Each structure stands twice: as C-alpha cells, then as structure tokens.
Amino acid sequence: MAEKMAPAVEQATEKAVQRCILAGCGAAYGVRERIYVCPRCGGPLEIEVRHSASASSPAPSTTGVELQKRWAARGGSREPRDVSGVWRYRELLPFEDTAPIVTLLEGRTPLYDAPRSAEYCGLAHLRLKHQGCNPTGSFKDTGMTAAVTQAVLLGARTAVCASTGNTAASLAAYAARAGLQSAILLPRGQISAAKLAQSLDYGAAVCEIEGNFDDCMRLIQELGDDPAIYVANSINPFRIEGQKTVAFELMEQCNWQPPNHVVVPGGNMGNSTALGKGFQELLGLGLIDRLPKLHVVQAEGAAPLARLFANLKPAELRGDAPLPATMAGIPNPQTLATAIKIGAPVSWQKSLRTVVRSGGSILSVTEQEIADAKAIIGRDGIGCEPASATTVAGMKKLLAAGRVGREESVVGVLTGHVLKDPDYVGRYHNGSLVSGSGQNDSAAPRPIASTFANPPERVAASKAAILENLARRR
Ligand code: F0G
Numbered sequence: 001m002a003e004k005m006a007p008a009v010e011q012a013t014e015k016a017v018q019r020c021i022l023a024g025c026g027a028a029y030g031v032r033e034r035i036y037v038c039p040r041c042g043g044p045l046e047i048e049v050r051h052s053a054s055a056s057s058p059a060p061s062t063t064g065v066e067l068q069k070r071w072a073a074r075g076g077s078r079e080p081r082d083v084s085g086v087w088r089y090r091e092l093l094p095f096e097d098t099a100p101i102v103t104l105l106e107g108r109t110p111l112y113d114a115p116r117s118a119e120y121c122g123l124a125h126l127r128l129k130h131q132g133c134n135p136t137g138s139f140k141d142t143g144m145t146a147a148v149t150q151a152v153l154l155g156a157r158t159a160v161c162a163s164t165g166n167t168a169a170s171l172a173a174y175a176a177r178a179g180l181q182s183a184i185l186l187p188r189g190q191i192s193a194a195k196l197a198q199s200l201d202y203g204a205a206v207c208e209i210e211g212n213f214d215d216c217m218r219l220i221q222e223l224g225d226d227p228a229i230y231v232a233n234s235i236n237p238f239r240i241e242g243q244k245t246v247a248f249e250l251m252e253q254c255n256w257q258p259p260n261h262v263v264v265p266g267g268n269m270g271n272s273t274a275l276g277k278g279f280q281e282l283l284g285l286g287l288i289d290r291l292p293k294l295h296v297v298q299a300e301g302a303a304p305l306a307r308l309f310a311n312l313k314p315a316e317l318r319g320d321a322p323l324p325a326t327m328a329g330i331p332n333p334q335t336l337a338t339a340i341k342i343g344a345p346v347s348w349q350k351s352l353r354t355v356v357r358s359g360g361s362i363l364s365v366t367e368q369e370i371a372d373a374k375a376i377i378g379r380d381g382i383g384c385e386p387a388s389a390t391t392v393a394g395m396k397k398l399l400a401a402g403r404v405g406r407e408e409s410v411v412g413v414l415t416g417h418v419l420k421d422p423d424y425v426g427r428y429h430n431g432s433l434v435s436g437s438g439q440n441d442s443a444a445p446r447p448i449a450s451t452f453a454n455p456p457e458r459v460a461a462s463k464a465a466i467l468e469n470l471a472r473r474r
Helices: 060-077 087-092 114-119 140-154 166-178 193-203 213-223 238-255 270-283 304-309 348-358 367-379 386-400 422-430 463-472
Strands: 016-020 028-031 047-049 112-115 127-132 158-162 181-187 206-210 229-231 261-265 295-299 362-365 410-414
Touching: 047 060, 087 238, 114 295, 114 362, 114 367, 114 386, 140 158, 140 193, 140 229, 140 238, 140 261, 158 166, 158 213, 166 181, 166 193, 166 463, 181 193, 181 213, 181 304, 193 206, 193 362, 206 213, 206 362, 238 270, 261 270, 270 295, 270 348, 295 304, 295 348, 295 386, 304 348, 348 362, 362 386, 367 386, 386 410
Parallel strands: 127 410, 158 181, 158 229, 181 206, 261 295, 261 410, 295 362
Antiparallel strands: 016 028, 016 047, 112 127
16 A cells, blocks of 8 residues: 555645654555555554643643633534534544534443453452444444544545454444445454444445455555555544544443553554544544553464564663554464454554553453453453453453552443344353363363353243242342
8 A cells, every 4th residue: 555655745734634654654644545554665554633722741731721611501402413422523524514523423432340351350349341332332432433424525435344344244234334345454364253244234345355454454554555445444533533432432331530540452553542642632622631651462373563562672662762664474373363463563562652652551361361351340240242341351460460559540441332242252251161162272172160150050940940030049
C-alpha cells in the first residue's frame, strides 16, 4: 500500500489530518486521502483532530468544560448521533457535522462492579467495562461505525477486513446498514461458529482462507491497493478514532477521576492504541489530570509484543524513547482464545508507544489462567469470551508480582460477549477443554483443568429429584 502516493499536506485547514507517527517522518495528509500507512515512509498513521484547547493544561480548559456540558446535555436526546456512545463525542472525531453517519447505536456500555473477580485478583475493588454489550457483541462496533462512515464518504464499493471473527461480524453488520458490500477473510476452521454465523446472517462475502490470521492480514494489505476496496482493519486510523471514545465514556462513568490502572486484552493491538489515544486527548483537554497506567495482556502462545516489552531496556521505557523498528513475530501462534490468536499484530508500534507513555506494561498469561479467570467473571454474573478474560488473569498476575496494589483502582475492559464462543464455555464446564489441539497447532495437546467447573447434571423428571439435586448443589 505504501506505493500509493498521496500528497502530504503541510498546512491542512480541515478539522483533522492523518499523520505518520514515526519521529523521523511525521508527514501529514488530508483526511479524505485513502491511505492506511504513510505513503512517504510506510509508517503507521494516526488522526490528529484539531481543537482549541491547550495541551496538558493543569485545569480543565474552556474547551474541555464546554465539551463536558454538551456531552452531558445529549443524555436525554433521541437523535441517533446523540444516542450513539461514539457520535455523542463527535467534536473530537475527524468528521464534519454533516457526515452521513452509519450507526447501530453502539457504545453506552455498562461499567460493572465485579466483587468476585476483584477477590480472585487480590484487589479490594475491580470494575469491568463490558464492550461485549455492543450491537454485534464486541468492542469492534465503536470503531466500525467510524470506519464504515469513512468508507461511505470515500465512495468505496466494498469494505474488507481480515478477522479472527469479531471484526468480521462488526464490519458485516455496519456494511449491511450502509448498503455496502463487505468481504471478510477468515482463517479457515479457526474462528468460533457463533462469530461466523453473524457474518453470514449480515450478508458478508465470507472468504475462508487456508492459513492463519496473519496470512489474511497480509492479503488485506495487498487488496488495499484496489481503488474499489476499503480496508476496515484497525490499521485504518478511522477505526481507532471510533474506539478512542470508549476512553471518553469510561472517564465520564468514573466522574472524570482516572483509575490507577486500565487493563485490556491484546491481539492486533488496535484497542490498546485507541484507549491510550483517548486518554491522551482527555489529558490534553485538561479533563483528566493524569493517564491511567495501561496494561495489555496477550495469550502466552501469541504474545510477540509482551516478549518484546520484557526485553526493553530502561532507556527504551521512557515516554520519549524512539520506537523499536522491528518486532519478531510468532509464525504459528497458539491459543484457545481465538480472537487474539495473532502472531504479527499490525498496530504494535502505536500500542507500545501509548503503553510506555502511560507507565503501564505488556504481559502474557497461560491458557489455564485465561480459562479460570473467564469462569470467575461469569460468577460475577457478567461473562465474556475467552480473550476478554486475559484482563482479570493479567491483573491477578500483576497483583501477585507486587506491580499493582490491593487498594489501587482498576478497570478491566471486556471485549466480547460470553455467547461469542459457547463451545469453549461448554468444554470448560464439562472438563473437555484441551489446548494445543486445534487446527495448525503444533504443540502437544494439554488438558485445561476445570477449576471452577459447573457441569450440567442429569436429573430425574420429578419434583423430589430436582429438590434433592438443588440441595446437594447449594
Ligand atoms: N478481544 C476480542 C474479543 C477480540 O475480538 C480482539 C480482536 C481482541 C480482544 C484484541 O483486540 O486486536 O484491538 O488488540 N479481534 C480481532 C478480530 C483481531 O478480527 O476480531 P486488538
């Protein structure tokens, strides 16, 4: 895609520009340029939205206070752009007010207290923000509303993505709303049946590819050169713009008091990038007085960025340190949390930069830790898909290592709904969950212990038998 040249704009007058994040380049481009990486140097792009607030002011800026009032006033409105938990923050999005937004009324997701998960981690309190409560059951919707709106503005015919399942379901739904064709590249046999079912129902052209997610992602980068095609993966900076509003919504729910720590799963690294950008923008507006430490948790068998992070030298952990130029990928990533089965995350540089600036960390957890944490989140009455449970598993690990204190405030972001992967849930509870046994898995199969199993039991069809069974299980 890098060879598709677009003119750099030095003095853009638009509300926003796309800018290369690499220190030696920093080239800026107009927001209607259809580019996904910097045409000049191939570096990652991010959107810079202009507003009149001064950077890092200690008190809320006039702009910040005015924005807070406007956002609050939208609470009672029935206008779709006010009801959407993304578009209600439109002042900070790279679109004009007249943009033909494509929305399914995403966002406005709950922030729950999770006492059992807190106790499991060793925390006094833990809150979980459930992005699985979005229209297609995952956090992807907050980014997709922005990306598909941009696709419409650019006159694209087909929006495409590579996916481990959730991006696909989300793109398929938003493209359907917009009347656009969507095409999705999935690693054959490696995504959950529930996610595939969604994409079929929303009418996407589903292409099952022989290979893994990283192979699909490589193909997407080639397809991006075609003028009819619009790439909706999180390499696309407009996806990140939509997803950054989750940081705004979360801070509103926290009365603008940032928690000490925010923990998210890591796969292709778009989500951590987006949250970090959102917090940074609020800091710039003076709406929060510090950044929460951002922790990204990968599955042990698919943890290239956690590995790179563990080997960084202290000088490389400074906020202004230059980014490493390369990251060693994992050729054959393994995890039962198929959503994050990714060995070469495309947004690793942006994610690393935002984590380092926040003073956070990137770590990994085992399959057993993910499975048990998931069951505990279920016991809080919340539930999530396996990838989301890396958050609670990761927090438990950070507590045990003394990196997070018992009384500190922590928010975990759950990225997908429990019904996204019912096969995994059933296997955990009936004791048949085995890691390393999937397609293309080279590792020896290892059974996962069902530590918190709650299997169904056969009960005779009589009142007495049922009451006896319940008494025994009380
Ligand atoms: N959690 C869930 C449920 C996901 O589906 C994903 C990514 C992640 C976490 C990781 O987020 O990629 O922004 O770091 N799923 C993508 C997909 C890759 O295709 O659905 P990330």
